[in-house]
Amino acid sequence: MNDPFPPSPWERRFQRVVEIVPYVTLAASLVISLASPVQPEGGIPRTLALTALALAWCLGAHTLLPAAVRGRRVAVTVHFVGVLATAALLTLHHPSFLIYCITGLFLAADFAPSRWTFAAVAATSFVLYGSTLDWAQATVQLIVFYLAIIVVQTVAIGGGHIAGIKIEDRQRKYRKAASDLQAAMEENAGLHAQLLTQAHQAGILDERQRMAREIHDTLAQGLAGIITQLRAAQRLEDSATHVELALNLAQDSLTEARRSVAALQPHQLEDAHLPEAMTTLARDWSQSTGVDLHVEVTGDRVPLSPAIEVTLFRVAQEALANVAKHAGATRAGLTLSYTGAVVLLDIRDDGTGIHNPSGEGFGLSSMRQRLRGIGGSLEIESTPGEGTAVSATIPALQGNPR
Structure with missing residues (x-):
């Protein structure tokens, strides 16, 4: 069954970007961390191991899944939670993986439009800022500041995701309405042509009926009168009166025949x-x-x-x-x-x-x-x-x- 509201080109492009964002951000974070002169505890082997875990999660929990399974809400949630968890581990291991942590803000669009979009953005923001905060030295003012940033970011990004979906949905409906209107106009044009043809045929039929009535009301009646008068004349010796009436009827019938052909009114109504x-x-x-x-x-x-x-x-x-x-x-x-x-x-x-x-x-x-x-x-x-x-x-x- 065809989707009545297929994704727009913009949506398809954004979805392709979201598909590759985890790999791009993970690769960029890995390169920066390996190039860093100061390595954390466990060094490069631990960095590679955690990176491999994050890569395996992205492949196994999303990319390698069938498209029909990948779009389900459960699969989207499992994938998001895994990405956010591995991003938290990698960020705690090396701060350069904050770049990979940003992936969660893109994946939050998969929950739109719903309240889970805000939850996904809020969770990503908390991991993003919480992993960089020195909780041992944090003050109340600093924590409130970070929380305010998280709230504003959640509302802005989550609302942007939802607004984008709603706007695109409205545009889809406008396009569908315009398409339906165009189809209706084309159908109406076809119906109009059919009606014109039928009207033309009906006009021809009406004209035939009108001419038949004219002939019946004039020629037929006139001829019937002529026949009556001539028959009466046959039965009488003095037939001049009936012959004269017959001639008058014949003359009237001829006049009416000419008027019928010209579609004029009866001569009695002329003056x-x-x-x-x-x-x-x-x-x-x-x-x-x-x-x-x-x-x-x-x-x-x-x-x-x-x-x-x-x-x-x-x-x-x-x-x-x-x-x-x-x-x-x-x-x-x-x-x-x-x-x-x-x-x-x-x-x-x-x-x-x-x-x-x-x-x-x-x-x-x-x-x-x-x-x-x-x-x-x-x-x-x-x-x-x-x-x-x-x-x-x-x-x-x-x-x-x-």
Whole structure:
């Protein structure tokens, strides 16, 4: 398992220094002691023996151990105690080994960050200064002075070890956070690209559905009306009226086809607001179907946004087309209500009704999709043999006055 917070280059360099410090300080102390003209009791043989003991301890208790064992707290403690003990023996034998005694200050970093770091620094300082003090001639003031030095050194060095660890740990976390942020930004960039692709595909699908609704609401209905009028003309000797209506429907369908291709609104809304367009639609529909259609507009009329007016007009077209094709009605009603926050469109008939008002025929789906696209909703109430009521509710988003 990878370490989420690997050591920094500084930590690795410091650890390599700590590994060689005992050998460097021991070798320097040995060279100075052997070069000294005054040799202590036991002379050079004792110096070499104690040095060999210290060297063997450093090798056996630390360097030659496996890396996994070497880093355990027990192994670190045993190694530190042995180094400090051999340093005390060597310093008491010859003062030049004070250099080797300093090794304990470096090894104290292995306990950081914990209170044992301070204990290790304090023990090293005590051996370092205590071995040079002539206890037989020491005064109280001198002992207090040495103790004060030990305390200050313990706080300074131990605190430095811990502060260094904490600072490095914080920097590691900052680097990790920056890395995670960069990864998140790259992931977000990928997601953004995916969303753009999906939005593009959704736009294509919406446009296809819009064109399908436009064709269904204009060309299909116009062609159906033409066919109805031509069939009626076939059954009558005087067919001029029906042929004229068929020609008018064909002309309107051609006009709507051109407008659909150009994505324009219905021509009925080009120079008029929704109530007038609804009145025109009702008159033309009633004339072509022979069904009596009553139109009523209630509330304070306000200019609505083009999208709202087009949607309500197309819903009315589709609902009336369904009445003409399926209801077999003799009377119908269209009510457009301005209620302030919303606009209501109700279309009723006294026809045969719908056996499945929740059905998903293209006409009903078209109306629902149009209304959902601008935050509206559609409700259908019908009882077989008692007619149908179609109700559309849509937010009254106002547009610019014409």
